[in-house]
Amino acid sequence: MYAAVGSYIIQAWRLLQLRVEHHPPYWMAGLxxxxxxxxxxxxxxxxDYRWYLAAAALGLYARAQVVFRPHRIDRRMPLSLALVLIGFFIWLAENIGTFFGLWAYPHQLGAWAAVHVTKWSAWSLLVLMGFTIVTNLKHIKATVHVPA
Structure with missing residues (x-):
């Protein structure tokens, strides 16, 4: 599933002409x-230090904005909001998938039950990790000169 998240980020970056304003230092984001x-x-x-790390990430990315172009007009959104929304829609898709029996978690074997809401935060943080990898790779690619 993580590969699908990374692929989504790369495709969204390309299709929406994404750029990031006020990105924190790359080494801090990587850490x-x-x-x-x-x-x-x-x-x-x-x-489990997820909430402490999430707070650190929110502070680190507090000024970061994503600028994207869905159709000829630039739009902007706080990066933190974008990550939370993407995490929500993955969580929603996970609930739809389990509802229709594409897979099931142990607590859903007897009867369907919603995927626990804490998975939403896990997905949002997973998207942040993928976003960090893609951003760092794009930064490195921009600094490498390949002779023609």
Whole structure:
């Protein structure tokens, strides 16, 4: 599923002519994304620091804006809002998929039940990690000169 999120980000970037204003330093964004990634695995053994890391990410990206062009007119949105909305729609799609039996979580085996709302935050943070990877790769690509 993570590959689908990354593919979505790359396609949205291309199709909507996305650009980011007031992006935080790349090393800081990479550090927060790495900490989030590690927390997805380590929260089973040590504490779950998702909310602390989410607060750090919100502070880091507080000024960041995404500018996109759906149809000849530039639109802008706070990056944090975009991440929360994308996470919500993935969570919604997950609920639709489980409702129609495409897959089921253990708590849905007897009868369908909604996917827990905490998955929304997990998806939003996963999108942030994917966005950070794509942004850093685009930054690196812009600084590399390839002779013709």
């Amino acid at each position: 927060v994304a790495t900490a989030l990634y590690l927390n997805f695995f380590t929260h089973h053994f040590i504490g």
